[in-house]
Amino acid sequence: MDDNVISDAVVKDVARRLLPELGAAGLSPDAVAGDGGFARTAVEAVFPHRDDLLTALVIDAYDTSGAAMEQADRAAAEAGASAGARLLAVTRALRAWSFAHPGEFTLIYGSPVPGYHAPQDTVLPASRTPAVLAGIVRAALEAGELTPPRRALRGTPLLLPAAVELFGGVPEAPFSDVIERGIVLWSNLIGLLVFQVFSRTHDSVKDEAAFFDYAVAVAAESIGLEVPLEGGTTD
CATH class of the missing domain: 1.10.357.10 (Tetracycline Repressor, domain 2)
Known part of the structure; x- marks a missing residue:
């Protein structure tokens, strides 16, 4: 996977997979990037802050x-x-x-x-x-x-x-x-x-x-x- 190109759907899929294990408070760009096997900057390009990701998941x-x-x-x-x-x-x-x-x-x-x-x-x-x-x-x-x-x-x-x-x-x-x-x-x-x-x-x-x-x-x-x-x- 290109470290610099990732869709919001992919990020959210990884984050949802981590929710039962880490809880919402434990989600972070580092955790999502590490589990998904891509760079933190790729996550932040889609969701600049943790709260942006949480809001997308909530919606x-x-x-x-x-x-x-x-x-x-x-x-x-x-x-x-x-x-x-x-x-x-x-x-x-x-x-x-x-x-x-x-x-x-x-x-x-x-x-x-x-x-x-x-x-x-x-x-x-x-x-x-x-x-x-x-x-x-x-x-x-x-x-x-x-x-x-x-x-x-x-x-x-x-x-x-x-x-x-x-x-x-x-x-x-x-x-x-x-x-x-x-x-x-x-x-x-x-x-x-x-x-x-x-x-x-x-x-x-x-x-x-x-x-x-x-x-x-x-x-x-x-x-x-x-x-x-x-x-x-x-x-």
């Missing part, structure tokens, strides 16, 4: 995981699935991606990397996951598939304008807090994946795939959505 991780969810949702919707079945399909897709890419999952959902601050470029890719969830909740609301909540949100509104815009506006009562409930669902999903990817449940749950489906169904109850589980689970 790719959000994009590929979001794309997996979007593909699963399209397939489920085209098959005429209910909103609850669509939710199960997209969360299973994110779970499959997370286990297949633990280094990248840790990069975007694990502990912050010391000294790294994600730039604005990462915001749009990061929104793909909540956008899929929001689309399913909106579809459920429009199809009359949501059950009104027993507890209504009281007091000062809790949302930033961007969250309202992503959902398409605040629904009327009794579903006026469905966006807040959707954010709870989203955070529960990521927390569940953190527990499973980092093996926090392996000593208490005998079937983690089945438990994942059950947990998603329980979390979905908070927005009044029924997730069908009779179809079984997938690894």
Whole structure:
């Protein structure tokens, strides 16, 4: 390989291979160059700083995981699935991606990397996951598939304008807090994946795939959505 000519895709492939071993904090031009067998200057010609490389990896991780969810949702919707079945399909897709890419999952959902601050470029890719969830909740609301909540949100509104815009506006009562409930669902999903990817449940749950489906169904109850589980689970 020409020491002075290398593509960003090659650099990112090497960096992704190193993520499970070194962690994001351990990535450096030297580490990538050494593992890939090319000069450090070749790496720096593509990604001048470590943070440039991390940002590229973060964007790719959000994009590929979001794309997996979007593909699963399209397939489920085209098959005429209910909103609850669509939710199960997209969360299973994110779970499959997370286990297949633990280094990248840790990069975007694990502990912050010391000294790294994600730039604005990462915001749009990061929104793909909540956008899929929001689309399913909106579809459920429009199809009359949501059950009104027993507890209504009281007091000062809790949302930033961007969250309202992503959902398409605040629904009327009794579903006026469905966006807040959707954010709870989203955070529960990521927390569940953190527990499973980092093996926090392996000593208490005998079937983690089945438990994942059950947990998603329980979390979905908070927005009044029924997730069908009779179809079984997938690894």
